[in-house]
Amino acid sequence: MKQPRNNPHLTAIERNAISFPTRWLAQHSLLNGEILDFGCGYGYDTHQLQKQGYNIVGYDNYHRPDYPKKRFDTIICNYVLNVLEPNEQAEVLMAVSELLKPTGKAFYSVRRDLKKEGFRMHFVHKKPTYQCNVLLPFKSLYANENCEIYQYQPYNQLSRSDKGCPFCTLAPEIELLTETATTIAFLDAFPVNPGHALIVPKRHVADYFDLSIHEQRALWLVINRCKTIIQNRFNPDGFNIGINNGEAAGQSISHVHIHLIPRYRGDVKRPKGGIRGVIPGKQNY
The missing domain is CATH 3.30.428.10 (HIT-like)
Known part of the structure; x- marks a missing residue:
């Protein structure tokens, strides 16, 4: 499988504390089973959660490029979509859906403090980096002026009111x-x-x-x-x-x-x- 193509410039930053979305998900007992940190950057969140006993691995195009070869119960994807253009965002959404177990859940965190869309000079890497606001048609679990956390479940695992169309109410057993x-x-x-x-x-x-x-x-x-x-x-x-x-x-x-x-x-x-x-x-x- 072709790996999703990331933004051509580095965007990861060094952390000295677990990111807010990961901390929030852990506090609300949403990090379960086998976990993948998709777009983990330098992997600080991954390392800290491993120390706490979580069964988690990280993937990042630049820093941990070994693409996962299995499916996961939980996937977190923090602040990745905001630095990708639309086609690349879709590639990430597809990759995460393919790496998630049929009954699993993925969590996308996106920034809400962006004042201007387009290219900016990255304050760490000093290279032009794309940024945009992202709205997803998934369940919003948390939102403030800085970020929003969405919950994704595979389409055929969601209950829907329209029972007349077999595609709108896709059966859970469909692959x-x-x-x-x-x-x-x-x-x-x-x-x-x-x-x-x-x-x-x-x-x-x-x-x-x-x-x-x-x-x-x-x-x-x-x-x-x-x-x-x-x-x-x-x-x-x-x-x-x-x-x-x-x-x-x-x-x-x-x-x-x-x-x-x-x-x-x-x-x-x-x-x-x-x-x-x-x-x-x-x-x-």
């Missing part, structure tokens, strides 16, 4: 592949081929063209991520990518979803023409 703030991806319950995935916006919209540009871009960012996941796991020889948009086009669930279908040599006699086969007789040309 999630990855997730961002606006998009989920999971293995199809009735796969055409092994590894068949659906990429779905969280907002209930029937028509792809009614999605915002931001939502559309997020879908394709997740598709790229899923392609890598599926390639590594199932090793297909190709892919079909398609959207059934409207009843006349075969759409059976009125919630936008993109099919990412792995293809394997020999899975059909004559694959030439691919998606042209949606109209019989038009596949061969």
Whole structure:
């Protein structure tokens, strides 16, 4: 799996006390089981919690670059998203969702004291560093003028009131592949081929063209991520990518979803023409 690409300039600072978000989570008994400190910087929080008996490890692109190879019960991600641009924020959200156990919880802490977005000169590293305000569609546990702490749980573990759409109330047993703030991806319950995935916006919209540009871009960012996941796991020889948009086009669930279908040599006699086969007789040309 490709590791999330961090901001090109260092942002970590030396600490002499555990960060406020980590201390707050510990005080409220939210650091449970196997714990990952994602974007741990120099690792001060990680070291101090280990001394206190917590089962915790740290990962950081620069300072602890060995990417985790297992899933965790709890993940903390403190002050990482504020120094990343939107696509890189999405990469972190996807990575954390993939490293979290299905019933686990992740906690994102973001700054709330930023007065100006954009590049600034880092006061320690003396290099231009990007910073921005971040709002997440997750449960807010704490907020003041300096920071906010969000709780993330996998989309299919959340209870929802809308019972009419199978994507809005995704069953807990469905295997999630990855997730961002606006998009989920999971293995199809009735796969055409092994590894068949659906990429779905969280907002209930029937028509792809009614999605915002931001939502559309997020879908394709997740598709790229899923392609890598599926390639590594199932090793297909190709892919079909398609959207059934409207009843006349075969759409059976009125919630936008993109099919990412792995293809394997020999899975059909004559694959030439691919998606042209949606109209019989038009596949061969």
